[in-house]
Amino acid sequence: MDSIKRYMQFVKPYRWQIVGTILIGMLKFGLPLLIPLLLKYVVDDILLVDGRSAEEKTNELLMIMGAIFITFLVLRPPIEYYRQYFAQWTGSKVLYDLRDKLFDHIQRLSLRFYANNRAGEVISRVIHDVEQTKNFVITGLMNFWLDLATILIVIIIMFQVDITLTLVSIMLFPFYGFSIKYFYSRLRHLTRVRSQALAEVQGHLHERVQGMPVIQSMAIEDYEQEQFKKQNTNFLQKALDHTSWNAKTFAVVNTITDIAPLLVIGYAGYQVINQGLTVGEMVMFVAYIDRLYNPLRRLINSSTTLTQSIASMDRVFEFVDEKYDITDKPNAVECKTARGEVSFEDVSFKYEENEEYVLKKLSLEVREGETIALVGMSGGGKSTLVSLLPRFYDVTEGKIKLDGVDIRDVTVQSLRKQIGIVLQDSILFSDTVRENIALGKPDATMDEIIEAAKAANAHDFISSLPDGYETKVGERGVKLSGGQKQRVAIARVFLKNPPILVMDEATSALDLESEHLIQESLERLAANRTTFVVAHRLSTITHASRIVLLEHGEIVEVGPHEELMRKKGHYYNLFTIQEIS
Known part of the structure; x- marks a missing residue:
């Protein structure tokens, strides 16, 4: 029930709209409750009254029916309109606020989360699961209470007519309570399982739609059809499990619902024959049985709907509870305008606790306005290093300073405003x-x-x-x-x-003409900025202030191009190999 408490925080701002909708709804459901009373009056006081002519009875019937028709024609349409409008308006506003909160949450989650979770599953939580919770507002906070109020009013009216017959009418109520308790706890679990299976289908589909050029170029449509069939079959099985249990629930509940009116009709008929119950009262009772059990059926349907809504709430708040890897310290300050001095002090980093270090005890001082080129074989840690600067990830050990201040001591947003990235x-x-x-x-x-x-x-x-x-x-x-x-x-x-620029392989996948234009614009962009360039093609970074060669997460060589070439070390070997090839 924790999910319901948390969801109510989003509902709370609209509590008066909900109260107003319930009051309007009581008028909507209250008007039809006049019909059984009308039936009793027509049967007992018009149709079965002796000593009155057919014309007199007809005139009285027309007058009463005319008054009722006018009442329904004048009152019912606006009541129905405003009840539907305010119910949907309130539900939609709650969903708007919840999705707004979720999008803010999505933007705060780190790249580590997105590396481990599929985009389609995230979208499923924000779209499908949030949409499902709307039923909690409309059904649980509005219709549920209206149906409950209708049942109570009907029972009170029936008690006024015949206490014994009323007790017969409600004698099966305890069986309803038992059925709901027995069936709906498992139904909630099955609903969550089905929703997760649907999210997996959506995640798979999202990836394949994005990768359609690969599928078609590889001519693997038949293979991918089988892969999708596996996902779809898994969802079908979970959906059928849910459907089977739901069908059992309705089979039991509707059987109880159908038996109850039979008991009332039999007992009321007996009372008319033997104990003086009027025909009009019997007709009224049978009519009220319909008014009693229709809301009860809706309550049972509501239980199914609410179970699905609560299961969706569980999934939504499970997502909301996803922890942020990157957060601001309580006393974090704004980084107004950075000069661009960056220092890496004994920086070590690994992506997960149980993985190897990607960077190991790395130290580097970068002066304002310098262009630092990071080179080396793939997997050496170049891209990882520059991703630590805007705090896409936080260092595992050591620290990174900007203008002498640990970047963890400034707010994330203000830090990232100082950095421009070209991927x-x-x-x-x-x-x-x-x-x-x-x-x-x-x-x-x-x-x-x-x-x-x-x-x-x-x-x-x-x-x-x-x-x-x-x-x-x-x-x-x-x-x-x-x-x-x-x-x-x-x-x-x-x-x-920005005062700091990061270029991660910005020209590696381009044709020569594009590369020339882009290299020219990048050099213009890097002027008077502290710039980090990650590059495989060494000919593009010979102009850098310093070149840093990384291997296995460690700095092997540092220096300008000419100096490193004179050393004839690792950088010289890499450069020579690329020039020959």
Whole structure:
């Protein structure tokens, strides 16, 4: 029930809207309760009354029915409209707030979380599971109480007419309680299992949709169809387990529901024959049985719906409870404007507790405005080292200082504002070119965006696009070439204008023409900034202030290109091999 308590924190701001919806709902459900009383009056006081002419009875019947029709026609439509509108409005607002909270949570989770969890499963929690919780608001906090109030009102009215017959009507209620207790605890578990299986299908599907070019280029459609079938079959089995148990629940509950009216009809008929119960009272009782057991059926259905909602709540708050690897210290300060002096002091790092160290006791002093090139064989720790600077991960041992201050002593957001990053595969969103560049500075003017694009050698190709800067680039920038995507990403960093720059294999996957344009823009971008360049192609970093050669997480050599070439050590060997090849 902890999930319900936490969910109620999102419901609490809308408590008066819920109260208002319940009050309107009581009018909606209250009006039909007049019909059994009307039946009793029509049968006992009009139809079966002796000594009155057919015309008199007809006139009275028309008057009563006319009054009832007007009541229903005038009151029922607006009551129904506002009840539905406020119920859905409140549910939608709660979901809006919850998804807003979850998106904030998603942005705070570290890259370690995303390395270990599939995007599709995260999306399933935010979309599917959150949507399922809406039923808790509409069913659990509104309809449940309305149905319960309807049952109580009906029982009170029935008690006024005949106590014994009322007791017969409700004698099966304890069986309902037992059925709910027995069936719904397991149903909640089965619902959670089914939701997890659905999330796995969604995660698998999300990956395959993103990787469709690989599937089609490898001609492995049949193989992937089988892989998807396995995921889908697993979900089908969990869904059928849930369906089977749900069907057993309804079989028992509906049997009880069907038996109860039979008991009432039999006993009421006996009373009419032997104990003076009027025909009108019997008709009224039978009509009220329908009013009594319909809400009861809805309550049973509500129990199923609420079980599913609570299971979804469990999954949502399980996700919310995912711990942040990277957090601000309570006394963390803002990093206003960094000069760009960076020092790595005995830095060691491993991704998981039980894994090997990727970096080992690494120390490096970087002066303001220096360009540091990180080179070495794949797996040496180059990309890992630069990912520690913006605190995508925190060091396992040692410390990293920016302008003499441990980066863990400043707020994460203010630290990352000081750093611009250009990756090998720069990610663009499926928005316009203008919006993608503006990510570097969301409040930038159009003139600033154009200037940044010019600095990145991107303005000319952007101007030639069908809609210029308003051209949509497609998911992950699929409508642009690799070089064009990279130049848009560089323009983004120009706009951000950070004092520290990280370039991780920024030109390694481009053609010669694109590489020339991008290398030119990157050199312009790196001017007067502290820059870290991760590169495999050593010919692109000969201009660096210092080159740092990493092997197995340790610094092997440090120095300018000419100095390292004169040493004829590891760097010389790497450079010579690349030049020959």
